[in-house]
Amino acid sequence: MTDSNEANLHVQSEPPKSPSASQSAGARTRTACKHCNARRVKCDVMQQKPCWQCRTRNVPCELISSKRGKYVRGPNPKGKTDSASSRTGNVTKTQYTARSTDNHTVTTTTTTTNEKETLGQVDGPEMLFARMTEPELLAQNANAVPDQARMLFFGEALPMGFIINTICSLDGRLPIVRLHHPVPAKVPEFPISHLNQDDIERLRAVGALDLPEKEIRDELIRNFFQYIYPGFPVLDRIGFAEQYQKGQSSLLLLQTLFFLATTVCDESLLARAGLPDRLHARQTFYKRAKALYDADYEQDQVTLTSVLFLLSFWWAYPEDQKDSWFWLGAAISLAQSLGLHRTTAQSNLSSKRTSLWRRIWWSIYTRDRHIASSLGRPSRIRDEDCDVLMLTEEDFRDQHPSSVQAELVGTQEPYHVSYFIELVRLAFLLGRVLSIGYTPGRAWDDEASKLLAADFQQWQCALPLDMFQKPFKEPTEPGFWACMLHLSYHNALILFCRPRTIESVTRQDSEGEITVRSSADAVARLSEDLLSSATLRYAQLHIIPTLFGALSIHSLVILCRQPISSQLAENRARLCMLALSELSKLWPAAGWILRVFDKVLRRLTGHDRCFECSPPSGKPYGSRPQSSGPIARLSDHSTLRSGEGTSDVASNGLDSLMSPTLHSLRGSTGATESQTVGSPLGIMPEDCWAQELNFEAFENIFQDSLTGEFAPYGDWAGLACHQPASDSTHP
Structure with missing residues (x-):
């Protein structure tokens, strides 16, 4: 991962310097006025009189008479050293090395005994709050704060913020409350203790210093x-x-x-x-x-x-x-x-x-x-x-x-800005969904839900043009980011309109049920766009919970036992599972969800093998199509042929996603033919479901899908890419 060249990793002995700390060690103030000496604060009376402390407090500035007497002192005897040096000695800097290929410097801070003496010339961290109440600093705060300045946040309830904004303000009152305050430069940023040699060795042991x-x-x-x-x-x-x-x-x-x-x-x-x-x-x-x-x-x-x-x-x-x-x-x-x-x-x-x-x-x-x-x-x-x-x-x-x-x-495109701003606005609506429908002890509020539904519609109508859905072939196109935004939108709608009981799913005239089914179907179509354009790998992480929510709705539709609707829902569920199979190679959580719905569909349909994770051709799903034609969409009335769409769907048509039930209805003659999408489906037998199921049947299905011994991290992707041989070995 790295070559044999090594670049120096400097462990600096000096803390970050402040203006006062940049002076030489011998510039310590030897004379202070009576007022500053009594308050135990620094005094600049040797540079100006009256000193800054006395001038700001409007008190007399009087020097302290030396207790050692006034006489001419000679130089130190030869061979004598400064008291600080004689007590501590000089500590040299230590250099460590990290494997790298250029001069990228990694800087950490340690403080030696000799340097702590130097740090005594500036304020320590215990003086931070005291310095922030000084009039000079309050006057400086009225100006623009440099980008490099450190900031402290004082909320309204904190007494420190009250003191600064009222008691210590220049005119005794501050009608506009300030929440963020710059840290005084006299209080340097240095920790009491930072990385030592043991810390460095531990970091090197795990490769944290390697590039x-x-x-x-x-x-x-x-x-x-x-x-x-x-x-x-x-x-x-x-x-x-x-x-x-x-x-x-x-x-x-x-x-x-x-x-x-x-x-x-x-x-x-x-x-x-x-x-x-x-x-x-x-x-x-x-x-x-x-x-x-x-x-x-x-x-x-x-x-x-x-x-x-x-x-x-x-x-x-x-x-x-x-x-x-x-x-x-x-x-x-x-x-x-x-x-x-x-x-x-x-x-x-x-x-x-x-x-x-x-x-x-x-x-x-x-x-x-x-x-x-x-x-x-x-x-x-x-x-x-x-x-x-x-x-x-x-x-x-x-x-x-x-x-x-x-x-x-890279560069920032206008559609990047549109995407993020609209995603934030949508997140605000998602928070209201959680508050209205999923707060413990809170009854469903019909009036609030109507207002939220209107806000969802208003959000959709106010979308900028570059966030409208459109075909795409690359993840750097506006259509891709519009796809990501609409996936999040449909996820919020599914959560908002999700039915509470099985009986409510059968009410075809319910506006909420129509919305939730339409959103689940839209998720399947958008997933197909990502698969056919080979851009699923670049999808944002929220696609995984979106697929989870859509699959839950498709499973409920299958459970309703309405032949045509159930079969269509099963095929859309397989498309979502295909997307999860690919995502499991990137994000482990996708594999966990895939195993859940593999078991769900087994129980719903009675099929031994509900989903094949690995394509027969051995190529990954979503490989780049060779054709430069328009993106194929399974929901359109079009024909998928070899060389178009995903590798497996292109070679086998809809058969690669079709359920075993529909395979049995069509027979073996059409297994290798291209499938015209949108053609009428066969009549489903009355007894095509293996067993009666209700919500109790799903009580432990999620835990069942996660049982068994977990492999090491590097092998967890296999959980989603290998079909279990039997339920006895993989519960």
């Missing part, structure tokens, strides 16, 4: 910004490119980007990096990022918030403690501690910084709603706690890199 070759590293970064970043723009694209080109990027951020990039990159790139398969590559970079996080490597809290958010795309096995829920919770906690959920109207932050904060927050908000609906857990973010402004196109205007930078981090 791929530069060519591979650049390609992974390109994959991330091209396929993943548009869905959740949580980084400063230009700032990242500048730091990366200078070799100053955060190592934790890089390992996290590599973890996500290996999900969508070509397998040939993984082979060049020395990684055996995609799941092993994801695990490798995830472990490295996690080790750096556990070692408290990253000190930039905004960068750390983005990293924690990106780590929420990890979920190794069903009972994994550090799963998506865990990492997203950590991201939410840190984001709220920074005040990203609150308005920055009075914080004097630059528009660039404000826009980045908004993009990060709304990414976290959207993912919170997606995970809450997918896992059936409560939303962590409450709308009443947030007053941050909704995203606009202005929040993306600073994301246009130069031509050189664009080769690495």
Whole structure:
């Protein structure tokens, strides 16, 4: 994965320097006025009189008489050293090495005994709150805050915020409450203790300090910004490119980007990096990022918030403690501690910084709603706690890199902006669905549901033109991102209109039932578009819960035992399962869901083999079609022939997705012929279902699908790609 060249990994002894810390060690103030000496604060009376402290407090500034007397002192005797040096001695810097291919420098901080003496010349962290109440700092806060300044968030209920905004304000009152406050420069950013040699050795043991070759590293970064970043723009694209080109990027951020990039990159790139398969590559970079996080490597809290958010795309096995829920919770906690959920109207932050904060927050908000609906857990973010402004196109205007930078981090297209803004608005509606229909102890509110239904319709009518559904062949086209948006839309509708009982499914005149069936059918059609265009690999992660919801509706329709509707639902369910089979190669959770519905369809139809995960040709589903014609759609009245659509569907027509029941009705003569889609189906026998089923029959089906011994992480993809021989060996 790396070559034999090694680049220095510097472990710096110096903490980040503040203006006061940049002075020489011998510049310690030897004289203080009586007022400053009594208050035990620093005094600059030797530079100006009266000193700053006395001048701001309007008190007399009087010097203290020396207790040692006034006489001419000679130099130190030869051979004598400064008291600090004689007590501690000089500690030299230590250099470690990390395997890499360029001069990308990884910087960590340790503090030696000799340097702690130097740090005594500046304020320690215990003086942070005290410094923030000084009039000089309050006056400076009225000006624009530099982008490099560290910020603290003080909510209204915190007494510290009350003190700053009222008691210590310049005129005794501050009618406009400020929530974000810059940290004084006199309080440098350095931890009490940071990475020591033991920490470094542990990181080296897991490869956390290793980087791929530069060519591979650049390609992974390109994959991330091209396929993943548009869905959740949580980084400063230009700032990242500048730091990366200078070799100053955060190592934790890089390992996290590599973890996500290996999900969508070509397998040939993984082979060049020395990684055996995609799941092993994801695990490798995830472990490295996690080790750096556990070692408290990253000190930039905004960068750390983005990293924690990106780590929420990890979920190794069903009972994994550090799963998506865990990492997203950590991201939410840190984001709220920074005040990203609150308005920055009075914080004097630059528009660039404000826009980045908004993009990060709304990414976290959207993912919170997606995970809450997918896992059936409560939303962590409450709308009443947030007053941050909704995203606009202005929040993306600073994301246009130069031509050189664009080769690495790509460019931002207008449809990327439209997609993310509309996805956030849709997430807000999804949160209302959870509140209305899935709050414990809350009865269904018909009036609120009608208003929400109208808002869904209004959202759809207000979509920008580039988010209308249209054919696509590449993941870099507007149609692909419109497909991702509409998948999320139909998932929200399925959750909103999902029937509560089996009897309600049979009411054909119910508007809600028509909506939920139409959305489930639309998910199958959109999945087909992704399969036929070979772009399913680049789909956003919310496609998995969307397929889960659609399959649940198709299963209910099959359960209703209406021959034609049930057969169509079965075929659409197989199409969704085909998509899950491909996604299981990227995301383990897709394989778990696939096994669930394999068992569901077995019980519903009585077939021994309900779905073949591996195509007969040995080629992966969704391989790039050779034909340059229009995208084939199974729901259209068209004919699929060899060389069009997916590899298996193209060669065998609809037979590759057709149920065994319909195969038996058609006979063996049509098995190798192309199937004209939309032609009338045969009459289904009255006794084609194996057994009577109700909701009780599904009580333990999800747990049954997850029983058995779990293989190591690298083998879990096989759970979805190998059909169990019998129910006795695979319960």
